Amino acid sequence: MILVLRALGVGDLATAVPALRGLRAAFPGETLSLAAPTWLTPLIDTIGGIDRIVPAGELEPLTAAPAMPRLAVNLHGSGPESHRRLQALAPEALWAFASRPAGHLDGPGWHDDEHEVQRWCRLVRYYGVPCSPEDLDLAVPAVDVPRGVTIIHPGAKSPARRWPAARFAAVARGLRSAGHRVLITGSASEHDLCVRVAHEAGLDAACVPRTELAELAALVAGARLVISGDTGIAHLATAYRTPSVVLFGPVSPQRWGPPAGRPYHRAIWHGTRSERGDLPGPVHPALLAVTEDEVLAAVEKVCHADVTP
Structure with a gap:
């Protein structure tokens, strides 16, 4: 199983879509789980390819996540708090930005002024996963609403x-x-x-x-x-x-x-x-x-x- 952490809001999720799709394409046979607030479920469903949603709050421990995932990916922040939440699950591998306080020295460096879409694409590319920053489109939920407003x-x-x-x-x-x-x-x-x-x-x-x-x-x-x-x-x-x-x-x-x-x-x-x-x-x-x-x-x-x- 691959576990991705992005326990934030609507805009945060939308900017991580290209990186999530890159991970999906790179690991087609793996279960891809996303740790995120459950209220985002309708939007997560529009991304496609997410097999499981692990309920997660922004600063809460990942108590609902299974231990020892094959790969944990931090699309949440630069650490150390978010790194430690994933490290507590004892994953076989952690993909994340380098964070000395978290003891994670692998990974690229964090750039404060980087566009949020580019940031997460750069992270997964560092680990060999292709990612297109233009891949931002979402499916339209099947609900009846006014058009042209x-x-x-x-x-x-x-x-x-x-x-x-x-x-x-x-x-x-x-x-x-x-x-x-x-x-x-x-x-x-x-x-x-x-x-x-x-x-x-x-x-x-x-x-x-x-x-x-x-x-x-x-x-x-x-x-x-x-x-x-x-x-x-x-x-x-x-x-x-x-x-x-x-x-x-x-x-x-x-x-x-x-x-x-x-x-x-x-x-x-x-x-x-x-x-x-x-x-x-x-x-x-x-x-x-x-x-x-x-x-x-x-x-x-x-x-x-x-x-x-």
């Missing part, structure tokens, strides 16, 4: 990455006036924020759907456009080649942005250097520098771009 997603995990609600509302008003059918999406904990944006934009309650992960993925796959901050839904737009405008604050799009060479994805950033993406707040100055008019101008560009693969 414009999605505005105002939430993000950290306050520093949340563009002000009033600005999202202004963009929503402008797009509705231009003929877009606008929906405001968010997690359960972000519902009040979504309602506030909808209210300020003059939208009714039907424009704030409560979506599970499979429904959100299908909604993005069939959408006309996605506008969001630097958060998981932006990576779903990449995975489904849906035109998107993504607003960045503390972290550069060079690390977490959509692939280069896709004119239908546009990242807006006014920063000068990357910082931690989990800053507690307030809204990062680079994000505050983004204006409503700038977002609406970017929408015009991505909506008229060629989406042909």
Whole structure:
């Protein structure tokens, strides 16, 4: 059995897809298990080739994982904590970035400014597994959702990455006036924020759907456009080649942005250097520098771009 650790969120999973597919192709006869939060199951199913999901929290021991896997692969972080979680299972081999504190001296070095997709491809390539950073597409969940909508997603995990609600509302008003059918999406904990944006934009309650992960993925796959901050839904737009405008604050799009060479994805950033993406707040100055008019101008560009693969 091969056990891969990636116990994080939606965007983290999406950026690891090429590395996961590389591992699947390299070991076709092996059981490929992914240690991840179980709520990600609908999205994991869209990757293909994952035989088993091992329930795992971000900083929790892997108590549900079988001991002594033939190979453990750390697609979670640079160590030492994540390395030690896998080492506790006594795998025959561990593929991971070099970490002296964890006693793992094999593996490539960690580069802070590397794009997240490239990072994990580089890791598996180091161990001889081919990996294509362009292999980001996901299958569409078989659920019934509206098509052709414009999605505005105002939430993000950290306050520093949340563009002000009033600005999202202004963009929503402008797009509705231009003929877009606008929906405001968010997690359960972000519902009040979504309602506030909808209210300020003059939208009714039907424009704030409560979506599970499979429904959100299908909604993005069939959408006309996605506008969001630097958060998981932006990576779903990449995975489904849906035109998107993504607003960045503390972290550069060079690390977490959509692939280069896709004119239908546009990242807006006014920063000068990357910082931690989990800053507690307030809204990062680079994000505050983004204006409503700038977002609406970017929408015009991505909506008229060629989406042909």
